[in-house]
Amino acid sequence: MAKGKAKGQKGKRITLKAAKNSIRITFDGRRRLDLSKMGITTFPKCILKLADVDELDLSRNMLKKIPDSIQKFQKLRWLDLHSNQLEELPEAIGMLQNLVYLNVSNNKLTTKNLPVELNLLKNLRTLNLGLNRLDNIPTTLGALKELKEEEASIFQSPLLQIPRECLSLQGHANHRTL
Template identity: 50%
Template sequence: MVVKHTTAKGRKVTLKMAQKALEGRRRLDLSNLGIATFPKCLLKIAAVDELDLSRNTLQKLPEDLGDLAGLSRLDLQSNKLEALPQAMGRLVGLTHLNLSNNRLRSPPLLPDSLGLLVRLQSLNLGLNRLDRLPPSTAALTGLQNLGLFDNLFTELPAFLTAASLCETCLHRHEQERDPLKRNTRRDVRGGAEDNRKRIYSGLTTPNSVAAANQDAWRRRR
């Protein structure tokens, strides 16, 4: 897709352009186009399953975003987002949400409505400025990947107990908090994780969703 119109507020995406960018009428890729304002024309496109707005310059999202309730994947990595609207909680079909490499901070805290996204399997919040998560995120029991790397956490959120970590990530987290443990090695023994319900491999290191573009798109803070 070629976007011809550029303004001081970034490139403008029209409904016609967006429709041409649809892949198989299900996936809409508008990444890396210099978009600074969320294109509200997207709200007129029905049955979009995946929306990629990564690597743009978005600073905020409209409450109307919640109208895209059919989305299962939403990629907003590498923008300039500082906060999220409560309307995020209306995207109840989401299974994958990538918010890495933005400017999200606490305060303002992420919206409590995030806990309504109970179908989420992957949530990437790495490369932001967060030091806590809303308590409602404890309701996201379906998560398989949770990225919190490169934020401002001094301790893990309360609902993330040691049982939520793989042995490697737990060891790394302990090393970061206590330098005296850097020479201590944990053995990963067979059967040790049998009773763990949730294992988050992206807490302290990038998961596969963000790793490919981390070096190219990380913004200095």
């Protein structure tokens, strides 16, 4: 019985074989690694061997931290981390230069724990920061010129201040887009 309890506390362990079996080809030919809704509590290091995927879905788990090794996913265009327990994002997330979609909604992120390096994601078109603990939008997000106004979502975050650089996002502060 003690073994079962320990497993429950640690969450589900993902093996390389299970991860490989979770890769799907999207309708447009991209490789998508879907590890959503699996009860994962720690980032599975084995998936670093699958870093050539185009899409990574780790949503609806119990992740508290994303390691700097996320930068190994250089081909990544789509990253979904929503509905976890993330309190911060690693600075290395800024190294994902091909990223066009990032969903980190419904976590425990605060403004001070959003890395400045998010401004390096020059190809980012969709960003969802909603349902977090943000008190303002970092002015550095104003550098994301590809970010589509209608696809930037900060819904239901207790925003106190919206920087002038990000005023184009203001109309969407209470709007669900994703």
